[in-house]
Amino acid sequence: MAASKEKKPKGFNSPAVIWKDMKRDRWLYFLLLPGIVFFVIFKYMPIFGLRIAFMDYNQYAPETSTWVGMKHFVRLFTTNSFVPVLINTIKIAGLKLLIGFPFPVILALMLNEVTNMKFKKAAQTFLYLPHFVSWVIMAGIVMNLLDPTTGAITQVLSKLTGSSVNVLTDTKLFVPMLIISDVYKEVGWGTIIYFAAISGIDPQLYEAAAIDGAGKWKQCLNITLPSIKPTIIIMLIMNTGNILNAGFDQIFMLYTPTVYKVADIIDTYVFRMGIVKADYSFSTAAGMFKSIVAFILVCTVNEIAKRTDNDSIW
Amino acid sequence: MAAKNKTAGTAIKKSTPEKVFTIFNYAFFTLISIIMIIPFWHVLMMSLSDVNETMKGGIFLYVKGFNVDTYSQVFKNPMIWTGFATAIGVTLIGTLGGTLLTAMMAYALSKPRLRFGKVLMVLVLFTMLFYGGTVPSYLLMKNLRLIDNRWALILPGLISAYNVIVMRSFFSSISDSFEESAKLDGANDVTIFFRIIIPLSKASIATIVLFNAVMYWNDYFSTVLYINSTDKWALQAVLRNMLTNTQQAMQQAGVNVRASSNVTAETIKAGSVVVATVPILIIYPFLQKYFVKGVMIGGVKG
Numbered sequence: 001m002a003a004s005k006e007k008k009p010k011g012f013n014s015p016a017v018i019w020k021d022m023k024r025d026r027w028l029y030f031l032l033l034p035g036i037v038f039f040v041i042f043k044y045m046p047i048f049g050l051r052i053a054f055m056d057y058n059q060y061a062p063e064t065s066t067w068v069g070m071k072h073f074v075r076l077f078t079t080n081s082f083v084p085v086l087i088n089t090i091k092i093a094g095l096k097l098l099i100g101f102p103f104p105v106i107l108a109l110m111l112n113e114v115t116n117m118k119f120k121k122a123a124q125t126f127l128y129l130p131h132f133v134s135w136v137i138m139a140g141i142v143m144n145l146l147d148p149t150t151g152a153i154t155q156v157l158s159k160l161t162g163s164s165v166n167v168l169t170d171t172k173l174f175v176p177m178l179i180i181s182d183v184y185k186e187v188g189w190g191t192i193i194y195f196a197a198i199s200g201i202d203p204q205l206y207e208a209a210a211i212d213g214a215g216k217w218k219q220c221l222n223i224t225l226p227s228i229k230p231t232i233i234i235m236l237i238m239n240t241g242n243i244l245n246a247g248f249d250q251i252f253m254l255y256t257p258t259v260y261k262v263a264d265i266i267d268t269y270v271f272r273m274g275i276v277k278a279d280y281s282f283s284t285a286a287g288m289f290k291s292i293v294a295f296i297l298v299c300t301v302n303e304i305a306k307r308t309d310n311d312s313i314w
Numbered sequence: 315m316a317a318k319n320k321t322a323g324t325a326i327k328k329s330t331p332e333k334v335f336t337i338f339n340y341a342f343f344t345l346i347s348i349i350m351i352i353p354f355w356h357v358l359m360m361s362l363s364d365v366n367e368t369m370k371g372g373i374f375l376y377v378k379g380f381n382v383d384t385y386s387q388v389f390k391n392p393m394i395w396t397g398f399a400t401a402i403g404v405t406l407i408g409t410l411g412g413t414l415l416t417a418m419m420a421y422a423l424s425k426p427r428l429r430f431g432k433v434l435m436v437l438v439l440f441t442m443l444f445y446g447g448t449v450p451s452y453l454l455m456k457n458l459r460l461i462d463n464r465w466a467l468i469l470p471g472l473i474s475a476y477n478v479i480v481m482r483s484f485f486s487s488i489s490d491s492f493e494e495s496a497k498l499d500g501a502n503d504v505t506i507f508f509r510i511i512i513p514l515s516k517a518s519i520a521t522i523v524l525f526n527a528v529m530y531w532n533d534y535f536s537t538v539l540y541i542n543s544t545d546k547w548a549l550q551a552v553l554r555n556m557l558t559n560t561q562q563a564m565q566q567a568g569v570n571v572r573a574s575s576n577v578t579a580e581t582i583k584a585g586s587v588v589v590a591t592v593p594i595l596i597i598y599p600f601l602q603k604y605f606v607k608g609v610m611i612g613g614v615k616g
Binding site: 018021022025027028029030031032034035036038039041042043044045046047048049050052107110111113114116119122123124125126127128129130132133134135136137139140141143144145147149150151152154155184188215216241248249252253267270271274275280283284287288290291294295298299 | 329332335336339340342343344346347349350351353354356357360368369370371372373374415416418419421422423425427428429434437438441443444445446447448449450451452453454458469470472473475478502503504507528531532533534535539550551553554557580583584586587590591594598599602
């Protein structure tokens with residue numbers, strides 16, 4: 001059997017052999033079938049549905065929709081509403097990545113140094129908690145804390161600055177609030193991923209380093225960090241794919257027309273244009289633009305990672 | 315110092331900076347834990363406090379004037395109950411069905427001998443990188459006549475590419491010997507999957523159950539997209555409505571939100587947040603032990 005891996009037997013890919021193999025594995029295909037049906041209907045049909053971005057979609061009689069080529073993509077970049085939205089998206093997602101990315105790595109390294117198991121477990125429990133709570137709930141808490149009159153944070157801020165501020169309607173403070181609340185909610189989940197990677201490191205490496213006289217700091221720099229580098233790179237690749245995903249749920253729950261100027265992102269824009277205003281073709285074009293850019297970005301970063309370091313997600 | 319180290323045997327000598335770091339580290343994580351829990355605690359305490367105190371605002375580290383009027387009013391809203399019912403039904407069906415379908419698919423794809431398995435895996439992976447988008451998904455549901463039907467909250471989320479990858483890499487790590495000996499006894503792949511593989515995979519299945527359950531329970535957007543009738547809304551949408559349209563939402567339930575009835579919009583909001591958070595807090599400790607395991611399996615390259 002092992003030899004067949006290197007040297008495929010004669011006629012390995014002839015239709016007769018393929019058919020024989022498929023018959024042998026018919027029960028595996030049986031297990032696979034519902035999954036395939038699911039992916040075709042719920043994942044590939046919407047992708048196929050993207051064709052309406054090249055049409056003037058008529059929602060009352062879809063079959064009468066006419067092909068219009070790139071019209072809606074041209075509209076996207078000539079209307080004065082989309083480009084600011086694109087800039088907001090990149091700005092918010094970029095800041096979230098830049099500020100949110102290092103924290104989990106640092107926290108995981110520090111958490112690894114906690115030796116008391118009970119303390120470690122308790123700290124982990126609290127750290128991950130916000131990740132499992134929906135943005136509806138988190139937004140409820142954020143709105144409570146930032147309420148212009150009764151909010152606990154508002155009152156502290158007004159004592160510190162001497163003037164009352166409403167963070168939720170302030171175009172300068174809204175984006176920092178988004179980033180802080182996002183880091184708050186997701187930092188623990190990021191930590192767990194690196195922490196899992198760290199706990200997979202062979203303890204003998206540390207023992208050997210300790211015998212050689214390497215202190216904790218040196219062990220961290222020369223063993224831990226290099227060992228979790230592949231995980232860091234994979235996370236970075238996945239996060240770049242999200243660069244146009246500035247966080248629909250969060251922003252949708254917290255924004256108001258007063259802050260659209262700084263907080264409107266592609267997904268919220270698509271929602272308002274598509275679902276609320278029923279401009280289906282145009283909003284699909286906006287969404288498709290986002291999907292394509294994200295796809296190209298992931299592939300590019302993955303390729304760079306592969307070339308330079310042999311770390312990639314595929 | 316030296317004597318101490320000798321008796322400790324293998325203990326590694328700790329320098330003073332390291333000791334300082336250790337103390338700092340413990341203090342740091344204590345502080346982080348407090349920061350993580352305090353907003354939830356504050357909202358809970360506020361929801362149980364007297365209206366006059368809540369109107370003053372500020373931080374609630376303890377109950378100021380204990381009463382449960384907020385909760386007796388929140389629960390008067392029938393939408394809270396229908397929201398819970400929908401969310402529980404959707405979460406149960408979606409989680410169990412989704413996990414089963416994910417596991418079945420992942421098991422078949424974990425067999426290197428499966429013809430077209432690699433191509434199918436690439437097609438699954440592709441859906442993780444490329445998404446049809448909100449509007450095409452909405453139009454699909456419309457064509458399937460699922461608008462305003464609770465199945466619209468369940469079906470689109472059943473299987474995710476990520477979960478398939480996680481399960482597949484777990485199944486790949488199970489030794490082939492189980493399968494081979496069962497095959498000698500004349501079992502087919504379906505029997506092997508249900509009788510042998512599933513019992514062997516409890517931990518990773520629990521992880522997928524957790525991921526799915528959290529996803530379904532927290533899902534808000536599907537309701538907004540697909541459901542019109544308020545009595546079919548899932549809990550998150552009901553909660554959202556109570557947070558943004560507090561007065562109207564409660565008025566429909568026959569509750570006048572004003573200080574004289576001992577509730578304000580603020581306490582109703584705080585109470586609703588607590589009501590929606592508690593179910594998560596209750597099951598959270600039981601499922602927590604599976605997080606690390608699941609993440610570690612997921613960390614393996616797909």
